[in-house]
Amino acid sequence: MKLLAITSCPTGIAHTYMAAEALQLAAKAMGFEMKVETRGSVGVENELTLEDIKEANAIIIAADTNVDRERFQGLTIIDASVQEAIKDAKGLIEKAANSKKNTGSVYTEQPNKPTRTGPYKHLMNGVSHIIPLVAAGGLIIALSFVFGIEAFKEKGTLAAALMNIGGGAALALMVPILSGFIAYSIADRPGLVPGLVGGMLASQIGAGFLGGIISGFCAGYIALWIKNNVKLPKSLDGLKPVLIIPFFSTLIIGLLMVYVIGTPVKALMDFMTEALKGMSSVNAGFLGLILGAMMAFDMGGPINKVAYTFGVGLLASNVFEPMAAIMAAGMTPPLGLALATFIAKKKFTPEEQESGKVASIMGISFITEGAIPFAAADPVRVIPSLMVGSAIAGALSMVFNCALRAPHGGIFVLFIPNAVSNVGMYVVAIAAGTIVTAIMLSILKKDLTSDRTANM
């Protein structure tokens, strides 16, 4: 029989390891196989895997810190302090050896949440850090619209300050933070700096959150490789974490982002801009469809930006219909997600369900970024759903001949006289896109129980 334990103390320097060793020694003396995960200042070592947890009946948690117990549903948990483990390892092991699998109602009713592993775990580490950032930034921008959709353009006003806090600072940090914490998850602290810088560059070159995900993974693995493979003379060893790893990993990821990612992104944007210009004369509904899908593809990334810039550019030539399609398509991703978290609760974690409420406010404010945490967590299923809904919203808006004279503002524009023509049908277009998005999501996304990629 296999025994498991976790040891962890606040400073994480000595007790954690003493307790681990004491448990292992006692287990060995008693003839048991034991695996101990240590959580000290070096980080998590000898991590318990899903396999370990499946094989075991009980786990000893000898910790004076908070240890997440969720992954041990189904096991009997024996709680102890680290001192108890040091003092009476034998007693704890006897308890563990005599316990049965915990097959109480908790285990059968709630799905055994799989542990996050591999790249997915890294991705989620980034996503979970941007959720509150997006919520805070998005809501603060929405707040600025309360003063009128053009209010932020007046320098020195509160509206301008709100726009700067929400858009200029909070949302601007989103891609760097996403990238930084993906890299942090891969390489621990050495990953953070190249991850943040790579994300900042992804943002600067207009590669959006998809670029941020790429930079996060590249930066993390680069830092990890340097950490594990670059050997230095002992006298220089102290320089490794403060200078060598940050310098080289940042340099490499930086050059990669600028030349390997940045150049094609720019070429792609130029190409699509040209293609859109050629499309202006074709069927209006089809143009709306394409613009809509582009808006939802990367939400603030290069494709989205091409579509948006295209619409804004046309405003100067007094062509207002594509702008209407673009805004409708930019509103439906967060709105559709908000609706989906409501009608298909099973497919979203409690955390996502809460984010859904915030997303609805961002949706009505035309802050498409509200959908990013959902899209980043499960891109393969979420992005196509959003694209279909947005494409329909865009196409309908064009077909109904809706026109929009302002490049932003969301629902707030609707109350401004003459800003939107054919308001009634415009609302219909947005509503239709929202509903389609939500339906697509509830079809494509899997239940939390059956699929780990739907887990947060």
Place this chain on the structure above:
Amino acid sequence: MNIQDLLSASRVKLNLESNTKGDVINELIDILYEDGKLSDKDRYREAVLRREEEFSTGIGMGIAIPHAKDISVKEAALTFGISKTGIDYKALDGTSAHLFFLIAVPDNSNDVHLKLLSYISRKLMHQEVRDRLMSAKTYDDVLAAFKD
């Protein structure tokens, strides 16, 4: 990085003079300070005492491991002392402590030091390591206790 670097001969005292918990902490900190590992002795002492208040680091089996992670520490360092008479360290198992490891870790210590400290911590759980430390006559005996 090896044990000699973390625990140099200048920080090993095979015959501690103190008789109380407070005194022995001071005695160990003095050794550490004189060896140039601390930028602020008082600040470090406060950090150690704060840690002791949470719960005694007298972990039983005759061992005490006062420790602190603080910016007053210049470089990770161990200080080791033996008390032949034993000191009441308010240990978990009520026995008096003979082996004292004062652990000093800077706020931003690197993993190499921490890994080595975890290695030493693990070793202390072994009866034979403790026995060899108790009977250590020289610095080399102390080092040998940690090496198989």
